[in-house]
Amino acid sequence: MKINKMWIPVFLLPTVVLFLMIYAVPLVMVFATSLFDYRLNAKDMTFIGFGNYSRLFRDPDFFQALSNTVMWILIQCTVHVALGTVVALILYKRPKGWKFVRTAYMVPNIISNAAIAMIFLNIFNPQFGVINSVLKAARLEHLTRNWLMDSRTSFVSVTLIWVLFAGYTTTLVLAQALSIDDTIIEAAKVDGASPFQRDIFVVLPLLKKVIGTTMVMAATYMLQMFDLIYITTNGGPGKATTNLPLLLYSVYKGENNYGYANAIGVCIVVIGIGAMALINKALKVNQEEY
């Protein structure tokens, strides 16, 4: 059927208008106000050029938050996505009860982050939490600690809250795997490939794009991560679990410094775009393959 291309812009127009009003204009405003000394406790805004950005490079809290954010993106893009992919590959073999496992593995992803945070606050509770109780029962009392508030364990403890539950990755990868043409797998079988070889050399390469997509999703999820950290540690102890969104919030709410908070916001956007470009380029997510 011949499509009249003239109508494409007409139907795109509402979306474009919506995007401009809801995302583009605020983004421009965020960048514009980040060039001002814009505080709640000052009568007027003063233009300071890139003053807020130069403060970023002198602020140890920013570097700590940046380092935590990048670390979490890397962990999410590797460990989290790998776990989800492995589970998907196992389920792809359709073992007994695979549909139940697929649903069960998805459950943590449908619970709100606030509820998950509360659950883990209890799990990690130093007084009555499961972890310390199990350690005590196993006569490993010397290993008990305040998991979320000990500088040595807080980062790992917070990471464990989300890194193991890769339901979305599993669902997406599994859906893609199930759509692979059986003839390709049969051909590999005829060529004498073992099940492991078929997974690694046939199935996995065909999942490259969807894995890339899940990595982009994982990275952006980490750039937005706020509620889980806010409820469990509020970025502490010290700045051990502060990421960029949490730092932005504390600058906005605590220091009432909107200009500096917006400069951090611009950094988050830039890092997000950078991470997406990097992942897309590395995994050629947007390129057609023939």
Added chain:
Amino acid sequence: MKKKWIAVTLAWAMGVTILAGCTTKNPDQSGGNTAKDSGNSGEIVINYPTFQVGVNTAAPVVSQLVEEFNKEYKGKYRIQLEEVPGDANYVDKIKVQLGTGDLPPVVYGGGYNLLDLAVAKDLVLDLTDTVGGDPEWKGLYSDASLETNSRNGKIYASSAEGSIIGYFYNKELFEKAGITEPAKTWDEFFKQCDALKAAGITPLAMDTADSAWVTQLWLGAMAATANEDGLKFMETMNPDDYNTPEMIAAAEKVQTMLREYTTLDAIGGKYENAANNFLSGQAAMIANGPWMIGDFEDEAKAMPGFSDKVGSAIYPGGFVYDAPIQGYFVTKQDDPKLEEAAIAMVKFFTSAHAQQLGLETQGMIPASQTVEITEEAKRKYPLLADFLNQAEEAAIRSDNMQSTMYSNLLDVISQELPRLYSGDLDPKGFCQSLTDGAKKNQ
């Protein structure tokens, strides 16, 4: 041709649907902050957002005051409550409105220091002449209240409530540890902590999260009673140097308290954890104000008869927190009639009658020294009466740290106390972190 028209219609419908959400509402539906004439009556409506609704302890008082005000000024002024559940949400809302310069006619400053932010933006009405011209209103201002609500010699706000804070102890647990009365000195206090610990009792209920309200009360009390410099520090608004010998010594003691004398969940725990530990009889002492007295009798929070086990005390060294809570202020409006209405509301809400009502309904301590603590209030809140008697003996008084510190330090103190506990920070480092945090406000 028909298809073309269908396509155009669909595209137009999509656009209209999207843009419909962006159109300006009727002002009457906008929930804005400005006054509205209700019909032709000429009645000025004061839109008053407040978090003192629902389960908030002050809700009954505010509700009754609104009802009485609306009755007294019927046909002239009317308060329309806008419910904003949660004080943090309220503060956020006011800050956003401060940013846009569109504040409601009356703002409750509370313990959130909203006044300075609004004064800096030149959005607050100067009440100096109005208060000065009204001897009854002026008479309700104590020196402390005047100081709390004035900036650069101008009166900007009016307080209804005071804040006298000591600590509570569990008499039964004290008895088990052989303690007969609250400590008079800090040395005695720590010996009592040792005695409680030796008897298998956790001496203190403490917290570190959410600004560490309970813990910072102990910290401030120790700093204030150290010497004159310590008290001067506690009386300073927005101090920017915490590297003082008094603060470092107090931080050292707090480090010991967190390590030796409190529950495991104090580190990272919120006020609720601390309160629960005290209310469940797991900890012997908690620093807090009289507003907690209601919890002792609340069987949803404490065991029946728990209130009989509780005693109240002022801090060792004869110290009590005693400062009026920053009050209500009127914001600049386009309509002078609305400003007049807002002034009438603030005057009503901070009147002797309102303060009396707060005392008898909620156990709220009046801001004004001229408002009598009635026998009825003493009968209803015996623990409060007992505490107020003790507070009269206190030789040293100051505001609490949370009210005087820069707001960003509330987060800093929450984040650094766990590091003070673990030893990642020594007391000097802890004070340096607070100093560094304070400097970010300059």
